[in-house]
Amino acid sequence: MALRVPAHLSLLLALLLSCDYAASATKFTVGDAKAWNPNVNYTKWVNKHKPFYVGDWLVFYYTKGMADVVRVDSDAYEKCDASHPISNYSKGRSYAFELNETKTYYFICSYGYCYQGMKLSLKAEKLPPPSTPPSKNSVSSRATGGVLALAFAALIRFLFL
Ligand SMILES: *[C@@H]1O[C@H](CO)[C@@H](O)[C@H](O)[C@H]1NC(C)=O
């Protein structure tokens, strides 16, 4: 018994912590299963997943040597011009990027596929304050956290009182 109790407690704690994390930042796989590839409509992908908030992460998965991730401004995005990048990345097979400011971000691929739509633009919005329910996701994870907190409190009372 004395050995099993801490395992229960730490499991509940881990659940509580993971709920908090889910409410504050989301990691998005760009393109979902299609990843960062030619002939994917990233406008559709953005419409499916928005809103994006500051603190969220984008993860680009690509075929090594077949694509890169070039961050550009809006003009270069329209023209598929990768000659003056804000940043570019082509190492390995994936690139994780944090949306750390409230603004519109633009990414293209410099390998010629940009003209076929391999370009991504999305707006990172300010994370709404916790008091105003921002989206279904964070409300439900907060509700889950509340239920778990109650269960946690009940367990503590059961064990120690
Ligand atoms: C991508 O999808 C958007 C929204 O559905 C649409 O307006 C646009 O024309 C599509 N782009 C291409 C290149 O098919």
Ligand SMILES: *[C@@H]1O[C@H](CO)[C@@H](O)[C@H](O)[C@H]1NC(C)=O
């Ligand atoms: C990537 O950035 C480096 C340094 O800024 C530059 O030398 C290189 O040409 C860039 N590559 C592309 C594909 O934009």
Ligand SMILES: *[C@@H]1O[C@H](CO)[C@@H](O)[C@H](O)[C@H]1NC(C)=O
């Ligand atoms: C966001 O990240 C970029 C690149 O790492 C950095 O230059 C910039 O200062 C960061 N902005 C904030 C508000 O932290």
